[in-house]
Amino acid sequence: MDLHIFGVPALPQVVRGADVGALIADVVRRGARGVEPGDVFVVAQKIVSKAEGAVVRLDEVVPSAIATRWGSETGKDPRVVEVILRESRRIVRMDRGILISETRHGFVCANAGVDASNVAPGFVTVLPDDPDASADRLRGALSAAFGCPVAVIVSDTFGRAWREGAVNVALGVSGLTPLLDYRGTADSHGRPLTSTVIALADELAAAAEIVTRKSAGTPVAIVRGAAEWAGDGHGRMLVRDASRDLFR
């Protein structure tokens, strides 16, 4: 009943069109850990976005009036603000220099997931078009490469309401049950547990972040010991529908 979490060796720079599954399989093969059935590969969104071309060249962006105003108020590049607005389907908060929006996927996060870190100057990454599809493709590639079923989480680091600091969460999920539903099961006194649904995929993503944080340049970690939760389900199940959400 243990979990073991470790980073895979550093990948080469990921460029547009790169086969991320093949890159990961290659470095894992050169490592000593091997792959076991049910291993969960947690892959940073950044390399998925780069490979998929989810990258915007700022030279080609013309900021709108509101992007220019928000940029000048906050000291941010108005072209980056424009990309954020394009990636957003609703603005949740725009206050005190912070722009929190809902992406077209339904994720609620700062700057719609647009990020300039670890990208060449003059470019920003945006979130993958369909992180679950990205996870599906990676799972297919990695399961084939190692001849055993594995699961994949495409993760990103999001801030939270009410709490300081960001944590890694699961954007895309494949081959894993993202939510564990304990409603209706009994507690130690035989009474039904109420409203206990655990976001397993987010907890796995958070655990992996600790390891990738420790190993700079390692955008992929493997969680071993979670094979019992292999299954169907996607990251979109972790997105609370706006109609059920009290905070947007």
Next chain:
Amino acid sequence: MDLHIFGVPALPQVVRGADVGALIADVVRRGARGVEPGDVFVVAQKIVSKAEGAVVRLDEVVPSAIATRWGSETGKDPRVVEVILRESRRIVRMDRGILISETRHGFVCANAGVDASNVAPGFVTVLPDDPDASADRLRGALSAAFGCPVAVIVSDTFGRAWREGAVNVALGVSGLTPLLDYRGTADSHGRPLTSTVIALADELAAAAEIVTRKSAGTPVAIVRGAAEWAGDGHGRMLVRDASRDLFR
């Protein structure tokens, strides 16, 4: 650069006045894993609350008018609602059967952390009076018992805005840096990273939850491999001050 996470063997029932540190030390000593310097003990709030007497007998609670109304609207025991209101210093949302409030500690969570699961019928637990002090005491006891410095997180499972499912978070922290601040460090292109503060203690709590979830009745897990983050700091650093929060 690995993390290894495992549950400690099941504890006996924790009653008021129990020495939780001694109980944990006892079962860990009987296990085969030992303790290493820098091990992080993640301890469920529930057993801390029970030991500290942070338990309310519902027979002694007289519900107020609003507790009675909310209880009858939502089908909840009005005495439990009354305890929730007593534990709250502000109500953040009270809508669609969901009551989210800010506790006197500043935590924002459903039902102010009041919980009837795994408690004897007729009782509910409330959050520990000062989870950081609880973590400090446990750290002192466990470091002394094993003759090496360890860290302690007192954790609970909280829901989130915008995302389905709950995750474990750190209420009380001792012996560990709860937030890792990467602002001002450079990315792979030599540009400064902005606003990258990671809630390490929450990620560790989340990782531990996966293991305790697997081993029913195990309210304590050990995270091994995080010794580099030994340090000062408390769980209260993870609570965003209301003046900086856009969602309450």
